[in-house]
Amino acid sequence: MAAEQNPARGIALMILAILLFTAMDAAAKGLVQRYPAPLVVWGRFAVQFLIVLAILNARAPALARTRYPVLHLWRSLFQFGATACFFLSLGHVGLAEATALTDLNPVLITLGAALFLGEPLGPRRIAGVVVALIGALIIIRPGAGLFTPWALLPLGAALSYTGNALLTRHLGPLESPWTSMIWAAGFGTLVAALALPFVWTPVSAADLARFALIGALGTGAQLCLIRSFSIAQAGIVAPFAYLGIVFATVWGAALYGEWPDGWTIFGALVIVAAGLYVWHRETLAAAAVRRPDEQP
Numbered sequence: 001m002a003a004e005q006n007p008a009r010g011i012a013l014m015i016l017a018i019l020l021f022t023a024m025d026a027a028a029k030g031l032v033q034r035y036p037a038p039l040v041v042w043g044r045f046a047v048q049f050l051i052v053l054a055i056l057n058a059r060a061p062a063l064a065r066t067r068y069p070v071l072h073l074w075r076s077l078f079q080f081g082a083t084a085c086f087f088l089s090l091g092h093v094g095l096a097e098a099t100a101l102t103d104l105n106p107v108l109i110t111l112g113a114a115l116f117l118g119e120p121l122g123p124r125r126i127a128g129v130v131v132a133l134i135g136a137l138i139i140i141r142p143g144a145g146l147f148t149p150w151a152l153l154p155l156g157a158a159l160s161y162t163g164n165a166l167l168t169r170h171l172g173p174l175e176s177p178w179t180s181m182i183w184a185a186g187f188g189t190l191v192a193a194l195a196l197p198f199v200w201t202p203v204s205a206a207d208l209a210r211f212a213l214i215g216a217l218g219t220g221a222q223l224c225l226i227r228s229f230s231i232a233q234a235g236i237v238a239p240f241a242y243l244g245i246v247f248a249t250v251w252g253a254a255l256y257g258e259w260p261d262g263w264t265i266f267g268a269l270v271i272v273a274a275g276l277y278v279w280h281r282e283t284l285a286a287a288a289v290r291r292p293d294e295q296p
Contacts, residue, residue, distance in 0.1 A: 010232025011240055017224035018244045022099065024217035026251035029090045031210055036199035037088045038192060040214070043203075044083060045188030047215020048222070052181050064182045068171060075167040075180065076187035081160030083188065083218075089153035094258055099248035100139045101154035106238040107133055108162040113234035116166060125235045128278035132242040135270030138263055139245055165225075165234060172230030180226050181219070239278050242271040 024044070031040045053060055066072055082102075089098045110129050114121040171180060203211065228237050246268045252258035260268070 005231055005233075007232045007236050010228045010230075010237050013224045013228035014232075014237040014240045015243060017221045017228060018241055019247055020217050020221035020224065022244050022247035022251055024214045024221060025086065025090070025099065025248065026095060026255055027210055027214045027217065028087050029095050029256065031207065031214070032087060032090045034207070035201050035203070037091065038084075038195040038199045039201060039203075040211075041080075041084050041087050042189065042192035042196060043211040044087075044214045044218050045080070045185055045192055047212055048181070048219045049185035049189045051216060051219045052178065052185055056178060056182075059178075060182065063176055063178045066175060066179050066183070068174070071167055071171055072180065072183040073187070075164055075171065076184045078160045078163035078167065079184045079222075080188045080191055082157045082164055084192075085153045085157035085160060089150055089157070092150035093154060095252040095256065096245065096249040096258060096260065096264065097140070097151075098154045100136050100245045101151055102157045102161065103136055103242050103244050104133070104155070105158040105161045105165070106241045108158065109165045109238035109241075110235045112162055112166050113169065113238070117169060117234065119233045119235050121235065124278060124281045125239070128239045128274050131274035131277075132239050132271050135267040135274065136242060136245060138267030138270060139249075141263060165229060165238070168226055169229040169234040172226055177223060177226040177230065181222060184222065185219075236278070240275050243275060245271060 028040055028044065031043075056063060086098060086102060093101075107129050110121065110125060113119040168180065249258075249260045249264055249268060253260060
């Protein structure tokens with residue numbers, strides 16, 4: 001049975017998911033500076049897998065069963081690709097810059113939802129995406145020396161995240177979010193483990209908590225993301241992923257001394273304004289549908 005649609009709650013869950021994802025990325029950046037990126041990717045998925053098994057306990061085998069194994073494999077592959085590309089980029093690209101490049105995905109999600117999921121592409125959504133994209137470009141400032149070959153990794157993460165988001169939107173209303181969590185965590189753990197014999201580095205006791213942290217943050221973020229796409233159309237919630245640029249800038253400044261300049265602050269304000277506009281207009285539209293006899 002399809003989940004009841006609730007755009008406002010879906011947007012709130014998307015914002016929380018992005019906050020948790022950027023916190024995970026900020027923690028991962030510190031680990032990537034000391035350990036091979038494939039090891040950090042494996043730790044992120046392995047901890048999530050353990051957390052999911054601990055929460056579900058005896059229910060795990062039943063929830064792992066699915067009528068859509070091929071779609072879950074593709075979704076898991078896209079999620080793994082997004083995480084691996086982004087983590088690999090962190091050793092060469094600043095956190096805010098990598099996030100800005102990755103956060104081109106809302107444009108791709110909105111277009112993909114119209115092409116593959118049959119969602120409407122109305123003027124409000126288009127306006128929100130375009131204005132938010134302008135804000136992202138203000139932060140990136142093409143031609144300022146950011147676009148090195150390493151910048152292709154965040155772009156790869158954006159494409160992978162788009163595929164993951166569209167499949168999450170398709171599967172979300174059909175099955176429990178825990179089914180997606182089990183498949184994604186198990187797939188990521190197994191695939192990343194293939195690289196461990198070639199990159200293994202002993203993990204210090206002090207860093208074990210950091211590995212656990214990125215796994216816990218990733219688990220919470222994935223749950224919020226899956227639920228968001230289950231109760232709101234992808235075109236509505238996708239523009240709010242641009243807030244990741246804002247959050248990543250804050251994490252970068254607080255943890256790594258990567259202070260934003262005036263253009264970054266201005267671009268962030270543009271993104272927030274675009275997101276608030278879309279949220280406000282969609283909330284009014286939803287209220288009008290619920291009360292057709294009243295004027296919004």
